[in-house]
Amino acid sequence: MKKLKVYSIITTIIVLFVLLQGSIVTKTGSGQGCGTTWPLCFGEVIPYNPTLETIIEYTHRLISSVAGLLVLILSYWSWRKLNFIKEIKFFAILASSAIIIQGLMGAGQVVFGQPPLIMALHFGFSAISLAAVFTITLFTFENPFNKAIVPVGRHFKRFVIAITIYAYTVIYTGAFVKHMGASTACTGFPLCNGEFVLFSQGTIVFAQMFHRLAGMLLTVLVIVFVLWILKLYKHQRLLVILSFVSVSLIFVQLLSGIGMVFTYNQNLTIGIIHALVISILFSLFTYIVVITRRIK
Template sequence: MNRGLKFFGVLTSLGMILVLLQGAIVTKTDSGDGCGDTWPLCFGEVIPSSTALATLIEYSHRLVSGFVGLLVIILAIWSWKKLSHVKETNFWALMAVLFIIFQGMMGAAAVVFGHSNIVLALHFGISAISLATVVILTILAFEDGHNPPAPRVRKGFRNYLFFVLVYAYLVIYTGAYVKHTGSTYACTSFPFCDPVASSMTLQTIVQIVHRSAAILLVVLLIILAIKAIRYYRESKALTVCAWISVALIFIQATAGVLIVMLPQYYMATL
């Protein structure tokens, strides 16, 4: 059932991941000004005549983002038509359209009005939410026709889950802010911060705030997983997703630690 919709959902999800990766490359290579301050045109041209690497990176990111944005809108409309009997569909289809439009507007604002660190970090955060809406629509397509009944959970557990979701987004935002403020290597040790400068700087504070928030998120997700297994072990979806979230946050935390520590280890061995 809905084989075409399932395939299209997976394709769109992969496209959104590609957009996120391209956005990271744009940031890493400082290619945000690769098309000047014009949007959606590049230096006022439909196809830029410049062959500079920054222009190619930024222009390809815009092309892929525009194409994937169209896929997201098609997926939302398709899901709304085929899965209207699933009560969650209308909400997530609307969210998918709104957030993909908002994502594009944030990207345009960053180009036209300057690369504010706050705007750039928010742009990444909105992109993450947009990806989540697409993944949820894809999951609904796969569950249609043979999805188990939704587990009945306590109000306290539901409120805690929503709190963790909102808090996780804030942690994602702080991580993006670390990147866009150049605070990645403001501390040379882990878990405690050994500032690069002799005094506390904005970059050091940003790094410490992100670390503290990330460590707390790990704790909150472990508690969430324990609650899910203890009280709702009959729900396979809840328990599996809880442990997946814990596994992913540990992978993310490990990657963050390695980003900071590996350059220090490399320098020490020279």
Template sequence: MKKAYQIYSIITSFGMLLVLLMGAIVTKTDSGDGCGNSWPLCYGQLLPTQPKLETIIEVSHRAVSAWLGILVIILAIWAWRREPHKKEIKILAFISVFFIVLQGLLGAAAVIWSQSSLILASHFGFSLVSFASVLMLAILSFEDWDKPYIATVSRSFKKNIYWLFIYMYLVVYTGALVRHTGSAMGCSDDFPLCNGSLIPEFTKQASIHYLHRTAAFILFIWILYSWYHARKHYRDQKVLNKGFQFALLFIFLQAASGSLIVISNLNLFVALSHGLIISFLFGTLSFIALIVYRKKIT
């Protein structure tokens, strides 16, 4: 049964990643209104006849999200019953279900009633939390009883990791806000400058875009510092150091893909890679926060 659980958790993790990418496609292609204000049906039909491209994209996203919701619920129940003695398993199982249901309800509300960009931007963040919790369940299924994934660090560095994780979620939110306010080209095609200036004239779109750039740069420096600190003071903590190595790699790739979005004038594949990399980075920092939180396997 352990092997089956591991395979199922991996499949569900990839499925959640697919949901994230499909959600990004819906936003990037402006397909959110592909079914009008009808939900859960599409224009009052289960499968609309002669659908437009945006309708196909929206219906596909709804169908995949619904199936993944079922898969996540099954995974959560399976994980809870399989390892009821692990507190973190129960927490992750609850979070995975709670946030996938919440993002589904938020998506439905966005279809039926118009929502502000501030509310819509939280949709991606909720999906990301559910993905990360499912990913953690999958990773923990591979740990050995005698070698659990735990990192022992100082209280100050543990707080640093927690605050880094929280800050990254805020950075993700600013990125989603850029997407939902149409501010991806708020600095035109300038990089690293913004509309030809280091500090631009702050129109609405330029302000949102510049805020995200600045927040992302701070995140880059913060992860670089944390990687260096872990490497210097916790060289013997192999899992911790490996986690920060991946975090550093992903933040480099994230910065590169972010600049390419501007330079390529919103190329769809580059934009999707940006969303994919941030998902990997969020999952990595989630894992780091988890292993410093854990004290022992009971």
């Protein structure tokens, strides 16, 4: 079991790195760094005299391929070794399916080109893959006699499911904003170019403002989640710890989003943090859904 733990942690880190690389590819405009050929790069196995964009795209392809293989192995291994966890089959299948779909969509974007909505979904599948692998990794620290179970009320369970689904929606709106080039549609925060606008200034501004409002609502929901726990479930140590981690992540997410606005989306580090943190938050809530739905 120790080997599986180490392997799952390494796989999670690499999947997270792939997600980071994807953000860098988009941020630097390197999506066509290997032209329109896949899996070859400009028709070559190893590109000759590559540009920086080619290096970024080619490296992303290599690491993504490694990550895909690691996830498939992890799915099979965990399915065999963690059969005392009833949720393992679902997450093993989810991790494998998401990483395969993610890879195919990336290849499709290179060869055929894809509209922003589809490319946003590509990032969404990356987040699902990370969430599934992250949850499997946490499963490796359980045993038949020590499974993480957090008894909570029915309404709280539903709230956790709702906030998890909503967090994924926010991921999608953010990815859509990025891929349609709307990240710099508004200057200033919380207003857009000094105004509160949604519908009056076109699709790009609408997408930017809609994402802002969605992100701020998610912040409110996470705060409600934490306060709910502190009021009714403060005796549940694991839940309290996860709640404080979640509220820390959402504030980093909010501040990085504001930072992107005031730096006109020119700071690569802030953009990467913004993309990674929301994915980690979604992964965390995915695990919280599991442990709150378990029955002793």
